[in-house]
Amino acid sequence: MTNDSTVTRPKVTVRTIRDMKAERVRIVSVTAYDYPSARLADEAGVDLILVGDSLGMVVLGYESTIPVTLSEMAHHLKAVVRAQPRALVVADLPFLSFQTSAEDAVRNSGRLMKRGAEAVKLEGGRRMLLQIEAILAADIPVLGHLGLTPQSVHQFGGYRVQGRGREAADALLEDALALERAGCFSIVLEGVPLELGREITEALKIPTIGIGAGVHCDGQVLVLHDLIGMSFSKPARFVRRYAEAGDIIRNAITAFREDVRAGRYPSIEESYAASPEKPAKKP
Numbered sequence: 001m002t003n004d005s006t007v008t009r010p011k012v013t014v015r016t017i018r019d020m021k022a023e024r025v026r027i028v029s030v031t032a033y034d035y036p037s038a039r040l041a042d043e044a045g046v047d048l049i050l051v052g053d054s055l056g057m058v059v060l061g062y063e064s065t066i067p068v069t070l071s072e073m074a075h076h077l078k079a080v081v082r083a084q085p086r087a088l089v090v091a092d093l094p095f096l097s098f099q100t101s102a103e104d105a106v107r108n109s110g111r112l113m114k115r116g117a118e119a120v121k122l123e124g125g126r127r128m129l130l131q132i133e134a135i136l137a138a139d140i141p142v143l144g145h146l147g148l149t150p151q152s153v154h155q156f157g158g159y160r161v162q163g164r165g166r167e168a169a170d171a172l173l174e175d176a177l178a179l180e181r182a183g184c185f186s187i188v189l190e191g192v193p194l195e196l197g198r199e200i201t202e203a204l205k206i207p208t209i210g211i212g213a214g215v216h217c218d219g220q221v222l223v224l225h226d227l228i229g230m231s232f233s234k235p236a237r238f239v240r241r242y243a244e245a246g247d248i249i250r251n252a253i254t255a256f257r258e259d260v261r262a263g264r265y266p267s268i269e270e271s272y273a274a275s276p277e278k279p280a281k282k283p
Protein backbone atom coordinates (compact mmCIF):
# COMPACT_ATOMS: atom_id res chain seq x y z
CA MET A 1 0.00 0.00 0.00
CA THR A 2 1.50 3.35 -1.00
CA ASN A 3 0.18 6.84 -0.72
CA ASP A 4 0.94 8.73 -3.95
CA SER A 5 -0.26 12.03 -2.48
CA THR A 6 2.78 12.01 -0.18
CA VAL A 7 5.10 12.59 -3.16
CA THR A 8 3.77 16.09 -3.68
CA ARG A 9 1.97 16.87 -0.46
CA PRO A 10 2.62 20.26 1.08
CA LYS A 11 5.09 20.56 3.94
CA VAL A 12 3.41 20.15 7.34
CA THR A 13 4.16 23.03 9.70
CA VAL A 14 3.14 23.79 13.29
CA ARG A 15 0.34 25.92 11.79
CA THR A 16 -0.95 22.94 9.82
CA ILE A 17 -1.06 20.87 13.02
CA ARG A 18 -2.84 23.65 14.96
CA ASP A 19 -5.39 24.17 12.17
CA MET A 20 -6.22 20.45 11.95
CA LYS A 21 -8.27 20.73 15.16
CA ALA A 22 -10.63 23.34 13.67
CA GLU A 23 -10.75 21.35 10.42
CA ARG A 24 -11.64 18.21 12.45
CA VAL A 25 -8.90 16.19 10.77
CA ARG A 26 -7.29 13.74 13.18
CA ILE A 27 -3.53 14.15 13.51
CA VAL A 28 -1.41 11.05 12.83
CA SER A 29 2.03 10.75 14.36
CA VAL A 30 4.66 8.06 14.81
CA THR A 31 8.18 8.07 16.16
CA ALA A 32 11.19 7.62 13.88
CA TYR A 33 14.84 7.45 14.83
CA ASP A 34 16.72 6.96 11.56
CA TYR A 35 16.67 7.56 7.79
CA PRO A 36 14.71 4.46 6.68
CA SER A 37 12.04 4.74 9.38
CA ALA A 38 11.59 8.46 8.65
CA ARG A 39 11.27 7.74 4.90
CA LEU A 40 8.71 5.00 5.46
CA ALA A 41 6.67 7.06 7.94
CA ASP A 42 6.69 10.02 5.59
CA GLU A 43 5.77 7.92 2.55
CA ALA A 44 2.85 6.53 4.61
CA GLY A 45 1.61 10.11 4.97
CA VAL A 46 1.92 10.80 8.71
CA ASP A 47 1.54 14.43 9.79
CA LEU A 48 4.18 14.54 12.51
CA ILE A 49 7.38 12.55 12.97
CA LEU A 50 8.54 12.51 16.55
CA VAL A 51 12.20 11.81 17.21
CA GLY A 52 11.26 10.66 20.69
CA ASP A 53 13.58 9.88 23.57
CA SER A 54 11.83 6.48 23.50
CA LEU A 55 14.76 5.79 21.15
CA GLY A 56 16.67 4.97 24.34
CA MET A 57 14.41 2.01 25.04
CA VAL A 58 13.40 0.78 21.58
CA VAL A 59 16.65 1.34 19.66
CA LEU A 60 19.49 1.71 22.18
CA GLY A 61 18.35 -0.96 24.67
CA TYR A 62 18.21 1.24 27.79
CA GLU A 63 15.81 0.34 30.63
CA SER A 64 14.16 3.77 30.55
CA THR A 65 14.45 7.12 28.78
CA ILE A 66 16.48 8.60 31.65
CA PRO A 67 19.98 7.77 30.24
CA VAL A 68 19.31 9.33 26.81
CA THR A 69 21.67 12.23 26.08
CA LEU A 70 21.31 15.29 23.90
CA SER A 71 24.11 13.98 21.64
CA GLU A 72 22.19 10.74 21.09
CA MET A 73 19.05 12.72 20.26
CA ALA A 74 21.00 14.95 17.86
CA HIS A 75 22.64 11.95 16.14
CA HIS A 76 19.29 10.27 15.44
CA LEU A 77 17.55 13.54 14.58
CA LYS A 78 20.13 14.25 11.85
CA ALA A 79 19.42 10.85 10.25
CA VAL A 80 15.67 11.56 10.29
CA VAL A 81 16.16 15.03 8.79
CA ARG A 82 18.22 13.55 5.92
CA ALA A 83 14.99 11.85 4.78
CA GLN A 84 13.61 15.38 4.09
CA PRO A 85 10.16 14.54 5.47
CA ARG A 86 7.06 16.48 4.42
CA ALA A 87 5.80 15.66 7.93
CA LEU A 88 6.63 18.06 10.75
CA VAL A 89 9.80 16.90 12.55
CA VAL A 90 9.67 17.29 16.34
CA ALA A 91 12.59 16.32 18.59
CA ASP A 92 12.40 15.40 22.27
CA LEU A 93 14.41 17.26 24.88
CA PRO A 94 15.93 14.40 26.93
CA PHE A 95 16.11 14.14 30.72
CA LEU A 96 18.07 17.00 32.36
CA SER A 97 18.53 18.91 29.11
CA PHE A 98 15.82 21.42 30.16
CA GLN A 99 14.76 20.84 33.81
CA THR A 100 17.89 22.56 35.17
CA SER A 101 17.17 26.11 33.91
CA ALA A 102 15.44 28.20 31.26
CA GLU A 103 18.88 28.95 29.81
CA ASP A 104 19.72 25.25 29.42
CA ALA A 105 16.28 24.68 27.90
CA VAL A 106 16.82 27.36 25.24
CA ARG A 107 20.41 26.36 24.47
CA ASN A 108 19.58 22.67 24.11
CA SER A 109 16.42 23.33 22.10
CA GLY A 110 18.59 25.48 19.82
CA ARG A 111 21.02 22.58 19.35
CA LEU A 112 18.18 20.38 18.13
CA MET A 113 16.80 23.15 15.86
CA LYS A 114 20.25 23.68 14.31
CA ARG A 115 20.25 19.97 13.43
CA GLY A 116 16.94 20.24 11.60
CA ALA A 117 14.17 19.89 14.19
CA GLU A 118 11.16 22.09 13.45
CA ALA A 119 9.88 22.04 17.04
CA VAL A 120 10.86 20.52 20.38
CA LYS A 121 8.83 18.47 22.84
CA LEU A 122 9.32 18.52 26.57
CA GLU A 123 7.65 16.75 29.46
CA GLY A 124 5.94 18.61 32.29
CA GLY A 125 3.23 21.09 33.16
CA ARG A 126 3.19 24.33 35.17
CA ARG A 127 6.52 23.46 36.83
CA MET A 128 8.20 23.74 33.41
CA LEU A 129 6.49 27.00 32.45
CA LEU A 130 9.62 29.18 32.77
CA GLN A 131 11.49 26.83 30.44
CA ILE A 132 8.59 26.65 27.95
CA GLU A 133 8.21 30.44 27.88
CA ALA A 134 11.94 30.94 27.36
CA ILE A 135 12.04 28.44 24.47
CA LEU A 136 9.02 30.07 22.85
CA ALA A 137 10.60 33.52 23.33
CA ALA A 138 13.47 32.21 21.16
CA ASP A 139 10.87 31.46 18.45
CA ILE A 140 11.18 27.72 18.87
CA PRO A 141 7.79 25.97 18.70
CA VAL A 142 7.00 23.72 21.67
CA LEU A 143 4.93 20.54 21.82
CA GLY A 144 3.86 19.93 25.44
CA HIS A 145 3.69 16.47 27.02
CA LEU A 146 1.49 15.69 30.06
CA GLY A 147 0.21 12.66 31.96
CA LEU A 148 2.37 9.54 32.20
CA THR A 149 5.55 11.38 31.30
CA PRO A 150 8.23 8.65 31.11
CA GLN A 151 11.08 10.86 32.42
CA SER A 152 9.18 10.97 35.76
CA VAL A 153 8.91 7.17 36.04
CA HIS A 154 10.75 7.04 39.36
CA GLN A 155 8.69 9.87 40.86
CA PHE A 156 5.50 8.04 39.76
CA GLY A 157 6.76 4.72 41.16
CA GLY A 158 6.42 2.98 37.78
CA TYR A 159 4.59 3.45 34.50
CA ARG A 160 1.17 4.19 36.03
CA VAL A 161 -1.89 5.81 34.50
CA GLN A 162 -2.03 9.45 35.63
CA GLY A 163 -5.00 11.77 36.32
CA ARG A 164 -7.27 9.23 38.00
CA GLY A 165 -9.57 10.92 40.54
CA ARG A 166 -10.93 14.47 40.42
CA GLU A 167 -8.00 16.18 42.10
CA ALA A 168 -5.37 14.62 39.84
CA ALA A 169 -7.56 15.23 36.78
CA ASP A 170 -8.00 18.92 37.71
CA ALA A 171 -4.24 19.31 38.13
CA LEU A 172 -3.62 17.91 34.64
CA LEU A 173 -6.38 20.09 33.17
CA GLU A 174 -4.77 23.16 34.78
CA ASP A 175 -1.38 22.11 33.39
CA ALA A 176 -2.86 21.76 29.91
CA LEU A 177 -4.52 25.19 30.06
CA ALA A 178 -1.26 26.75 31.28
CA LEU A 179 0.68 25.19 28.39
CA GLU A 180 -1.89 26.48 25.91
CA ARG A 181 -1.73 30.00 27.41
CA ALA A 182 2.07 29.90 27.21
CA GLY A 183 1.86 29.21 23.46
CA CYS A 184 2.45 25.47 22.91
CA PHE A 185 1.11 24.52 19.48
CA SER A 186 -0.17 21.13 20.67
CA ILE A 187 0.05 18.79 23.68
CA VAL A 188 0.80 15.06 23.85
CA LEU A 189 -1.42 13.38 26.45
CA GLU A 190 0.02 10.08 27.60
CA GLY A 191 -1.47 7.39 29.85
CA VAL A 192 -4.58 9.16 31.15
CA PRO A 193 -8.19 7.91 31.41
CA LEU A 194 -10.19 8.40 28.23
CA GLU A 195 -12.69 10.67 30.04
CA LEU A 196 -9.86 13.02 31.01
CA GLY A 197 -8.48 12.84 27.46
CA ARG A 198 -11.88 14.05 26.28
CA GLU A 199 -12.20 16.75 28.97
CA ILE A 200 -8.78 18.25 28.22
CA THR A 201 -9.33 18.01 24.45
CA GLU A 202 -12.67 19.84 24.74
CA ALA A 203 -11.19 22.51 27.04
CA LEU A 204 -8.32 23.40 24.69
CA LYS A 205 -8.18 25.32 21.42
CA ILE A 206 -4.88 23.65 20.52
CA PRO A 207 -4.93 19.97 19.52
CA THR A 208 -4.18 17.09 21.84
CA ILE A 209 -2.25 14.09 20.52
CA GLY A 210 -2.96 11.01 22.60
CA ILE A 211 -1.00 7.90 23.43
CA GLY A 212 -3.00 5.74 25.80
CA ALA A 213 -5.40 8.66 26.31
CA GLY A 214 -8.46 7.39 24.46
CA VAL A 215 -10.20 8.10 21.19
CA HIS A 216 -11.37 11.65 21.92
CA CYS A 217 -7.95 13.27 21.48
CA ASP A 218 -7.42 15.33 18.31
CA GLY A 219 -4.76 12.90 17.12
CA GLN A 220 -2.83 9.78 18.04
CA VAL A 221 0.85 8.95 18.30
CA LEU A 222 2.48 5.52 18.66
CA VAL A 223 6.06 4.40 19.05
CA LEU A 224 6.89 2.97 15.61
CA HIS A 225 8.53 -0.20 16.93
CA ASP A 226 5.39 -1.03 18.96
CA LEU A 227 3.15 -0.46 15.93
CA ILE A 228 5.22 -2.68 13.59
CA GLY A 229 5.96 -5.44 16.10
CA MET A 230 9.65 -4.75 16.64
CA SER A 231 9.71 -4.01 20.36
CA PHE A 232 10.62 -6.69 22.85
CA SER A 233 8.82 -5.65 26.04
CA LYS A 234 5.20 -6.53 26.88
CA PRO A 235 3.10 -4.07 24.88
CA ALA A 236 0.98 -1.57 26.83
CA ARG A 237 -2.83 -1.88 26.65
CA PHE A 238 -3.13 0.91 24.08
CA VAL A 239 -0.65 -0.55 21.58
CA ARG A 240 -2.15 -1.96 18.41
CA ARG A 241 0.30 -4.01 16.36
CA TYR A 242 -0.23 -3.44 12.64
CA ALA A 243 2.56 -5.81 11.59
CA GLU A 244 4.93 -8.43 12.97
CA ALA A 245 8.08 -6.99 11.43
CA GLY A 246 10.22 -8.68 14.10
CA ASP A 247 9.03 -12.11 12.89
CA ILE A 248 9.55 -11.16 9.23
CA ILE A 249 13.14 -10.01 9.88
CA ARG A 250 14.02 -12.99 12.09
CA ASN A 251 12.64 -15.44 9.49
CA ALA A 252 14.59 -13.72 6.70
CA ILE A 253 17.87 -13.90 8.64
CA THR A 254 17.18 -17.54 9.58
CA ALA A 255 16.63 -18.41 5.88
CA PHE A 256 19.91 -16.65 5.00
CA ARG A 257 21.76 -18.61 7.72
CA GLU A 258 20.32 -21.89 6.43
CA ASP A 259 21.23 -21.07 2.80
CA VAL A 260 24.82 -20.13 3.72
CA ARG A 261 25.34 -23.26 5.85
CA ALA A 262 23.94 -25.46 3.04
CA GLY A 263 26.00 -23.75 0.29
CA ARG A 264 22.83 -22.50 -1.45
CA TYR A 265 23.96 -18.88 -1.21
CA PRO A 266 25.32 -17.24 -3.32
CA SER A 267 24.12 -18.81 -6.60
CA ILE A 268 25.96 -18.50 -9.96
CA GLU A 269 23.61 -15.62 -10.87
CA GLU A 270 24.63 -13.86 -7.68
CA SER A 271 28.37 -14.23 -8.46
CA TYR A 272 30.76 -12.26 -10.73
CA ALA A 273 32.51 -13.92 -13.66
CA ALA A 274 36.26 -13.47 -14.31
CA SER A 275 35.36 -12.00 -17.70
CA PRO A 276 32.21 -9.82 -18.03
CA GLU A 277 31.37 -11.55 -21.39
CA LYS A 278 31.41 -15.10 -19.99
CA PRO A 279 28.98 -16.06 -17.25
CA ALA A 280 30.50 -17.61 -14.14
CA LYS A 281 30.53 -21.42 -14.21
CA LYS A 282 29.33 -23.77 -11.53
CA PRO A 283 32.38 -25.11 -9.63
Ligand code: KIV
Nearest residue numbers: 031052053054188211
Ligand atom coordinates in the same frame (compact mmCIF):
# COMPACT_ATOMS: atom_id res chain seq x y z
O1 KIV B 1 9.57 9.49 23.28
C1 KIV B 1 8.51 9.23 22.74
O2 KIV B 1 8.41 8.38 21.85
C2 KIV B 1 7.30 9.92 23.21
C3 KIV B 1 5.99 9.41 22.72
C4 KIV B 1 5.68 8.16 23.43
C5 KIV B 1 4.92 10.42 22.85
O3 KIV B 1 7.40 10.84 23.95
